[in-house]
Every structure is written in structure tokens, then in C-alpha cells.
Amino acid sequence: MPRDTLTRDQIVTTAVQLLDDEGLEGLNMRSLGKRLGAAPTAVYWHVKNKDDLVVLVGDHVWQEVELPGIDPADWRTAAVAMADGLHAMLCRHPWLVQALGSHLFYGPGKARYDDHSLAVYEAAGFTGAEADRAAAAVFTYVLGNAVGASAQASLTRRLGRDGGDPEQLFQETLAKATEVAERFPRLRARLGSAAADYNAAPDDTYATGLHALLDGLTAAM
Incomplete structure (x- = not known):
């Protein structure tokens, strides 16, 4: 998935699934990019690093x-x-x-x-x-x-x-x-x-x- 079609919502939803399956230790940009069908570098256009992603995703699930x-x-x-x-x-x-x-x-x-x-x-x-x-x-x-x-x-x-x-x-x-x-x-x-x-x-x-x-x-x- 090209970076210009990848959205933050897609990243967050997929990261939640990855974290549920693999845990905090299993989250990395390479694995996330693979699930998204995108290069790991494409994710960095939307989040600065793994820690920022964890904070973003963690806040998201509070909405549940x-x-x-x-x-x-x-x-x-x-x-x-x-x-x-x-x-x-x-x-x-x-x-x-x-x-x-x-x-x-x-x-x-x-x-x-x-x-x-x-x-x-x-x-x-x-x-x-x-x-x-x-x-x-x-x-x-x-x-x-x-x-x-x-x-x-x-x-x-x-x-x-x-x-x-x-x-x-x-x-x-x-x-x-x-x-x-x-x-x-x-x-x-x-x-x-x-x-x-x-x-x-x-x-x-x-x-x-x-x-x-x-x-x-x-x-x-």
C-alpha cells in the first residue's frame, strides 16, 4: 500500500490486531508494514516511532x-x-x-x-x-x-x-x-x-x- 493511500486509522486498527496477536514485544514497523501491505517507511509518514504508535494505539482502545x-x-x-x-x-x-x-x-x-x-x-x-x-x-x-x-x-x-x-x-x-x-x-x-x-x-x-x-x-x- 503506497504511503499516500495509507491512513492513520488503518495503521491504528492494524496495530491493535498485531498487538493482540503478538504483544508489545512483537510490535515493530516491519511486521506492521507487512500486515498493511506497505513498506515500513510508509508507516513513518504517519507516526514518528514505535513509542508514539503505542501511545496512539493505547489511547484508541480506551474508546471501547x-x-x-x-x-x-x-x-x-x-x-x-x-x-x-x-x-x-x-x-x-x-x-x-x-x-x-x-x-x-x-x-x-x-x-x-x-x-x-x-x-x-x-x-x-x-x-x-x-x-x-x-x-x-x-x-x-x-x-x-x-x-x-x-x-x-x-x-x-x-x-x-x-x-x-x-x-x-x-x-x-x-x-x-x-x-x-x-x-x-x-x-x-x-x-x-x-x-x-x-x-x-x-x-x-x-x-x-x-x-x-x-x-x-x-x-x-
């Missing part, structure tokens, strides 16, 4: 989070919807979790989410710095809960590139973790339960923690 209506009498429904939407987006694009640790994201997509998040907590009665802290606390909680999925996706890709068997490694690691857990009474008592799976947690752990966090923020007002 739907913004709920806000009812001051039922603000928690909106708060939970925004948190759940963000969590689902981060799990769809696990590379973004990794990129948040190495890039400074900004742009209309993220600003749109951040602004609406503040509106939710202001509707709840949080003011000024209180609204900022509430929004930041929930964002940090959601991000932390998406780290496991991001790490597993990255590890699976790396093992696949190295010719390893991800499932076999997970099972071997689980067996080693079980041996260690046998030495600790509370962990030993949970062996055989769903919580015994490597890096697992009981069902509804995310939802329980989110509601507990919102309870605590409300109580601190």
Missing part, C-alpha cells in the same frame, strides 16, 4: 469502554459499569497493561474515560481531591486485577516463540507451587479447591473487592 449514564441516587451502578468496562478492555488487550508500565498515555480516549469517571464520583458527593482519590483508587484496583491475565498472555506468547509448551509449563509450575504450599497450613487446607490453581482466586473475587472498595470510599466521605 462505554460510558454509562449517571444518576446521583444510584451512582454506584455507573461506577461499577465503568470499572467493569475498563477491566474487560484491559483483558481484551493485555499488552496495554504492560505498556502502562513503560509509556505515558494521553489523548482523547483516555481523557474521555477519566473525565466521566470523575463525573461519577462527583455525582456521589465526592469533591475536589476526594473525587480524584476515589477515581484513582478504583482505576488502580482494576489495573491490578488485569495484571494476571496480561502476564499469562505474555508468557504464553514467549513460550510459543521459544518452541515450548505453555500448558506443560503451567502444570509443572503448579506442581512445584503445590509442593511449597504443603509446608504452610492455610495453603495446604486449600489444595484441591479452585483457589489452588496457580495464581487463581475464588469466584467473584474481583466483584467482591470492587464493592468493598466502594464501601470504604463511601464510608470515608
Whole structure:
């Protein structure tokens, strides 16, 4: 595809697909150009470098989070919807979790989410710095809960590139973790339960923690 027919939207859409398939470590201008049917140099007419592309694409996927209506009498429904939407987006694009640790994201997509998040907590009665802290606390909680999925996706890709068997490694690691857990009474008592799976947690752990966090923020007002 010649550079004069290549658009930024095409680059962004294709980069999202590449990142979803190959992760942050698999993104380079050569691979992106191949998917676009264009020379790598054509991409540079639209983005300065890989870091700029990651910031552009990362801001783009923030647009996927739907913004709920806000009812001051039922603000928690909106708060939970925004948190759940963000969590689902981060799990769809696990590379973004990794990129948040190495890039400074900004742009209309993220600003749109951040602004609406503040509106939710202001509707709840949080003011000024209180609204900022509430929004930041929930964002940090959601991000932390998406780290496991991001790490597993990255590890699976790396093992696949190295010719390893991800499932076999997970099972071997689980067996080693079980041996260690046998030495600790509370962990030993949970062996055989769903919580015994490597890096697992009981069902509804995310939802329980989110509601507990919102309870605590409300109580601190």
C-alpha cells in the first residue's frame, strides 16, 4: 500500500490486531508494514516511532469502554459499569497493561474515560481531591486485577516463540507451587479447591473487592 493511500486509522486498527496477536514485544514497523501491505517507511509518514504508535494505539482502545449514564441516587451502578468496562478492555488487550508500565498515555480516549469517571464520583458527593482519590483508587484496583491475565498472555506468547509448551509449563509450575504450599497450613487446607490453581482466586473475587472498595470510599466521605 503506497504511503499516500495509507491512513492513520488503518495503521491504528492494524496495530491493535498485531498487538493482540503478538504483544508489545512483537510490535515493530516491519511486521506492521507487512500486515498493511506497505513498506515500513510508509508507516513513518504517519507516526514518528514505535513509542508514539503505542501511545496512539493505547489511547484508541480506551474508546471501547462505554460510558454509562449517571444518576446521583444510584451512582454506584455507573461506577461499577465503568470499572467493569475498563477491566474487560484491559483483558481484551493485555499488552496495554504492560505498556502502562513503560509509556505515558494521553489523548482523547483516555481523557474521555477519566473525565466521566470523575463525573461519577462527583455525582456521589465526592469533591475536589476526594473525587480524584476515589477515581484513582478504583482505576488502580482494576489495573491490578488485569495484571494476571496480561502476564499469562505474555508468557504464553514467549513460550510459543521459544518452541515450548505453555500448558506443560503451567502444570509443572503448579506442581512445584503445590509442593511449597504443603509446608504452610492455610495453603495446604486449600489444595484441591479452585483457589489452588496457580495464581487463581475464588469466584467473584474481583466483584467482591470492587464493592468493598466502594464501601470504604463511601464510608470515608
